[in-house]
Ligand code: C5P
């Protein structure tokens with residue numbers, strides 16, 4: 001769906017209204033408390049709002065959390081801010097906000113599905129209110145960006161951060177992994193201010209930061225049997241194509257290849273994947289790459305997708321303020337710290353993956369799903385990442401995967417469900433599955449068709465798994481499971 005201009009006008013008008021509410025509060029020297037979601041999009045949204053407020057010399061504080069709950073409400077009521085801003089979440093919590101903060105001034109900048117109807121004191125900016133698809137046409141950081149631009153045009157320099165957020169939320173769903181819809185307008189802003197170049201290229205992760213043989217060996221998407229995970233085989237593959245791994249003493253990254261070398265590599269990879277029967281992967285070798293021209297080469301900020309992983313890492317490893325500072329422009333201590341967090345994050349993920357694969361009882365196959373029993377070993381903020389990685393490498397790829405981790409102190413288990421795109425055509429909608437199953441277990445669940453989550457009481461874990469297995473089976477038979 002390419003969003004209609006009149007829808008966009010309505011959306012931009014609501015962004016202007018939010019900007020007005022923010023400017024009024026700043027003019028009265030009011031205190032602003034901004035909350036944002038802890039994934040890459042949420043951290044990017046917080047950075048954008050933070051930078052806009054900083055430029056206004058406003059009094060504000062930013063807090064990044066995994067969800068909005070009673071504890072957050074208590075915190076807000078005790079601080080008594082003159083304005084509350086929620087970015088990349090909020091639209092799903094309208095009832096709670098009504099109940100607890102009916103007398104507060106609130107600005108919600110979100111792109112998730114809206115649940116409930118808000119009271120008049122809310123300024124609610126959400127693409128769904130204007131017939132725009134919030135799942136792929138604009139993200140939370142995109143919404144924050146349009147508000148920031150209405151606050152002051154100077155904030156157009158935050159366009160790249162908004163795109164990082166959109167890519168973090170996997171909104172590159174247009175042909176050949178392109179950003180479309182309202183995101184296209186942000187791309188245009190970034191290109192016209194010379195901060196972005198969009199290229200069509202081999203779309204391997206690490207094209208800016210890793211030696212070529214490592215880029216291929218580290219690839220999980222696409223997974224290249226015999227090369228993924230095997231650096232020496234990857235080096236041999238490149239040598240067979242006469243692609244030099246180094247220029248003098250320096251390793252070469254994918255982006256250093258000449259056009260000829262790229263063509264040679266691409267067609268050799270395509271032939272290789274086809275020889276293994278992996279036609280689908282061949283179609284995904286080439287895609288749109290978003291290069292942030294103002295960032296240094298060999299940093300994870302140069303490729304917008306790598307930047308989004310860095311932000312995600314800071315959020316998931318309990319260091320979101322570092323990610324926010326990077327989004328606000330800190331390329332000194334914050335970037336150094338972010339690089340350390342990224343290393344730590346990668347180490348943690350490979351530790352968890354190793355742990356899951358070590359013993360069969362840690363990942364069980366059911367009739368319709370796989371389940372990862374993360375229990376107290378996997379951190380609940382990282383279980384979603386593990387679920388995403390493993391869901392694309394399952395023995396039966398058509399079975400959705402749910403992974404969970406315990407949150408002991410809350411008496412809850414955090415579930416993350418993932419499946420592959422093609423399963424949505426076969427009737428799978430994990431958002432519905434999580435919502436219905438969680439409700440049956442006195443929990444809370446929801447999300448998108450290919451990625452969804454739930455929190456359920458620890459004592460209901462087994463029941464929840466059984467219900468999910470059954471609901472997925474029913475969806476596969478074409479039955480409707482929701483109300
Ligand atoms: O937490 P996780 O990454 O697994 O969530 C996947 C998606 O499901 C996210 O977009 C998240 O916002 C959504 N979700 C939801 N309601 C929940 C849990 C997750 O809408 N209770």
Ligand code: ZN
Nearest residue numbers: 041088140169
């Ligand atoms: Zn988002």
